[in-house]
Amino acid sequence: MFKAKQFKHRLIFKQASGTSRGILKVKDSWFIKICFEDEPKLFGLGECGLLKGLSFDDVPNYEEKLTEVCENINDFSNNFHTSLKDFPSIRFGLEMALMDMRSLGKRKFYTTDFSDNNSGIPINGLIWMGNEVFMQKQIEEKIEAGFDCIKMKIGAINFNTEYEILKSLRKRFSKETIEIRVDANGAFSAEEALEKLDLLSKLDIHSIEQPIKQGQIKEMARLCSKTPLAIALDEELIGINILAEKQSLLEAIKPQYIILKPSLIGGFKASEEWIVLAQKNNIDWWATSALESNIGLNAIAQWAASFDTTVYQGLGTGGLYTNNISAPLEIRKGHLWMNDDDFDLSIFKH
Numbered sequence: 001m002f003k004a005k006q007f008k009h010r011l012i013f014k015q016a017s018g019t020s021r022g023i024l025k026v027k028d029s030w031f032i033k034i035c036f037e038d039e040p041k042l043f044g045l046g047e048c049g050l051l052k053g054l055s056f057d058d059v060p061n062y063e064e065k066l067t068e069v070c071e072n073i074n075d076f077s078n079n080f081h082t083s084l085k086d087f088p089s090i091r092f093g094l095e096m097a098l099m100d101m102r103s104l105g106k107r108k109f110y111t112t113d114f115s116d117n118n119s120g121i122p123i124n125g126l127i128w129m130g131n132e133v134f135m136q137k138q139i140e141e142k143i144e145a146g147f148d149c150i151k152m153k154i155g156a157i158n159f160n161t162e163y164e165i166l167k168s169l170r171k172r173f174s175k176e177t178i179e180i181r182v183d184a185n186g187a188f189s190a191e192e193a194l195e196k197l198d199l200l201s202k203l204d205i206h207s208i209e210q211p212i213k214q215g216q217i218k219e220m221a222r223l224c225s226k227t228p229l230a231i232a233l234d235e236e237l238i239g240i241n242i243l244a245e246k247q248s249l250l251e252a253i254k255p256q257y258i259i260l261k262p263s264l265i266g267g268f269k270a271s272e273e274w275i276v277l278a279q280k281n282n283i284d285w286w287a288t289s290a291l292e293s294n295i296g297l298n299a300i301a302q303w304a305a306s307f308d309t310t311v312y313q314g315l316g317t318g319g320l321y322t323n324n325i326s327a328p329l330e331i332r333k334g335h336l337w338m339n340d341d342d343f344d345l346s347i348f349k350h
Contacts, residue, residue, distance in 0.1 A: 001036070001037045002034050002035070002036065002037070002074055002077060002101075002238040002269075003034075003035060003036075003037050003040075003069065003073065003075055003095075003108075004032055004033065004035075004069070004071075004072060004073035004085075005032075005033045006027070006030055006031065006032055006033070006066050006070050007030065007033065007348060008028060008030050008031075008038050008063075009028070009029050009030075009031065009293065009323075009325075009347065010026055010027075010028050011026065011027045011028070011029060011291075011293055011320075011321040011323060011324065012025070012026050012321055012322045012323050013025055013026065013027070013320055013321060013322075014320060014321065014322050015039065015149045015180050015290075015320075016182060016292065017128045017129075020219060023302060023341065024291075025314055026224050027291050027321075028041075028052075029047055029048065029049055029050070029091075029292060029293050029295075030048040030051065030063070030066055030090075030093070031045055031046065031048065031093070031255065031295065032045070032046045032049075032076070032090075032093045032094055032097045033045055033049065033097070034046075034073060034077075034097045034098065034100075034101055035101075036189070039334040042105045043101075043105050043143075043294055043348070044096075044098060044099070044100030044105055045096070045097055045100055045102075045105075045107070045277075045348060046092070046093035046094055046095065046096030046097030046098070046295075046299075047092075047093055047096060047263075047265075047293060047295045047296035047299075048066065048090050048092070048093035049092070049093075049263030049264075049291065049293050049296050050062065050263075051088050051263075051264065051291060052091045052288055053178070054264070055088070055135070055237070055263075055264055056086070056088055056238050056239040056264070057087040057088055057089055060209040062087075062090075064167040065087055065090060066090055067086070069226055070089060070164040073181070076094060077094065080094045080095065080298055081095075081266075081267075081269055081270075084148070084266075085241040085242075085266065086143075086241075086262075088238075088241070088263070088264060088265055088266035088267070088270070089213035089264070091266045091267050091270070092262050092263050092266060092267035092268075094298050095267040095268060095269065096109075096267070096296070096341075097193065100299075107213065107295075107298060107327075107329070107343060109299050109302045109303060109304070110302045110305065110306040112302065112304060112305045112306055113304065113305070113334075114301065114305035114337075114338060115302050115305065115338060116338075117337065117338045117339060119192055119297045119337075119339075120295065120335030120337040121223065121304060121305055121313055121315060121333060121335060121336045122149065122311075122312045122313065122334060122335055123147075123312060123313050123314065123315045123318060123334060123336050124147070124150065124151040124159070124179075124252045124312045124313075124314055124316065124331075124334065125143065125145065125147035125149065125150050125151065125334065126153070126183060126317070127139055127140030127150060127152040127153065128153055128281040128285075129154070129156040130152070130157075131154070131157065132157075132161055132165060133239040134151070134166075135162075135165055135203070136165060137175055139152075139169060139209065139282060139335050140243065142337055143178075145331070145333070145334065146209045146332075146333030146334045147333075147334035148177065148178055148179065148334055149178070149180075149181065149206075149274055149334065150169065150179070150181070151179050151180075151181040151182070151183060151314065152165070152166065152180070152181070152182050152183070153178045153182075154182050154183065154187065154318070155184045155185055155186075155187025155188065155341055156171075156187070159196065161328060163180070163199060163200070163203075164323075166180065166182070166200070166203050166205070167203055170203045170204060173344065174204075175204035175206075179206045179312065180203065180204070180205050180206060181205070181206050181208070181209070181312075182200065182205055182208045182209070182211040183208070183210070183234070184205075184208060184209065184210055184211045184212075184223065185209070185210055185234075185235070186210050186211070186212055186213035186214060186235060187211075188211045188212050190212050190216055190219035190223075190323035191214065191260070192345065193212050193223055194213045194223060194226060194227070194274065195287070196211070197211065197223070197227050197229055197231075198227060198228055201227075201229040201272050202227060204249075205220040205229050205261050206229075206230065207229060207230040207232050207263050208223065208229060208230070208231055209231075209232045209233075209234045209257065209259060210232070210233065210234040210235050210236065211223060211231060212233075214235040214236045214238065216250055217235075217249070217253060218255050220255075221252055221253045221254065224253055224254050224255050224256065226241035226252065227256075230257055231255050231256055231257070232255065232258065232259050233255045233257070233258045233259065233287075234255065234259040234288075235263070236249070236253070236255075237249075237258060237259075237260075237261075237264075237274065238265060239272070240265075241265075241266060244276060246273060246277055250277055250278060250283060251281065252256075252282050253298050254261050254281070255283060255285075256283065256284070257282035257283065257284050257285060257286070258274060258277070258278055258285045259285070259286060259287075259288050259292040259314070260274055260286070260287045260288070261287070261288050262284055262287070262289050262290075262299075262300055262303070263289075263292060263296060264312055268303050269311070271287070271303075272334045274327065275307075277315065284311065285311075286304075286309070286311045286312065286313050286314060287300060287303070287304040287313050287314065288313070288314030288315070289314060289315050289317045291317055292317070293321070293324055293325045293326050294318050294325050294326070294327035294343075295327070297315060297317060297318050297326055297327070297329065298327055298328075298329060298338075299325075300315065301313075301315050301329070301338075313336075315336050316336065320332070325343065325344060325345070326341070326342075326343065326344035327341070327343050327344075327346070328340065328341040328342065328343065
């Protein structure tokens with residue numbers, strides 16, 4: 001029999017990070033700790049990575065639901081894929097904790113070259129929004145650190161300024177040398193989007209994430225059919241929990257890529273449903289962390305590494321916080337690696 005406990009940890013950004021939805025300074029994460037009633041020292045950890053204003057389960061009774069899950073852990077552990085469909089981050093946290101228990105609390109979810117410290121995962125270098133000087137500074141840092149895929153968030157400042165930043169980057173590096181992705185977070189209107197995609201395509205941009213706000217199915221389908229550069233659905237997948245609805249969405253929009261954030265779409269099993277459907281429709285994918293701590297990032301990275309893919313993943317968020325949980329993860333020359341360090345799980349001991 002299991003028993004469970006929840007923990008809340010407020011992660012503090014090293015510097016305020018800008019998106020088209022606003023400035024991020026802190027990010028709360030909740031953790032589920034599961035152990036056997038007669039062996040409390042061996043425990044599994046799962047992170048419930050809620051994003052305020054974006055997560056489907058950002059609702060007033062969130063902590064109440066988490067308490068209910070912990071108090072009835074043995075019931076929920078048997079049926080969480082269905083009973084927690086309306087709480088995707090809790091569903092994922094519980095899935096992660098149970099998988100961790102199966103690894104005897106070693107935080108090893110999959111056996112791969114990555115989890116065995118023998119290879120790294122190619123990742124994009126993320127450029128946060130800000131003024132032009134700040135964004136240029138970040139680009140220089142990513143180039144010097146050895147990244148050959150740069151992802152820039154756009155849509156918060158003047159588009160012409162953002163375009164000039166991208167243009168100057170492309171002048172310095174060909175598409176064979178540096179892959180450039182952009183993430184609009186739904187910042188463009190449906191009327192202006194195609195014109196902006198045309199402009200971006202002249203810079204050999206690899207792809208754009210969520211050019212218009214989610215829920216505009218006909219407009220997004222039109223964009224995906226006419227776009228001169230690949231479109232990746234991101235927020236569009238949030239809240240779509242039934243298999244038939246997932247299939248309908250992909251068949252209606254026909255995007256070039258989908259982006260899988262397990263915390264936002266219900267975990268690994270839910271993400272794998274998207275992958276199967278995407279492959280049937282000739283749609284590619286990559287995984288992205290959703291500002292989790294290193295606990296969640298570690299699990300997502302190990303999961304992504306279990307697939308035979310060479311696409312750059314969005315897993316470079318481990319260094320964002322001043323008070324992240326220490327973990328055996330590091331970035332080397334644009335790749336995420338595991339090392340021989342230990343997790344610092346002292347906050348979960350009581």
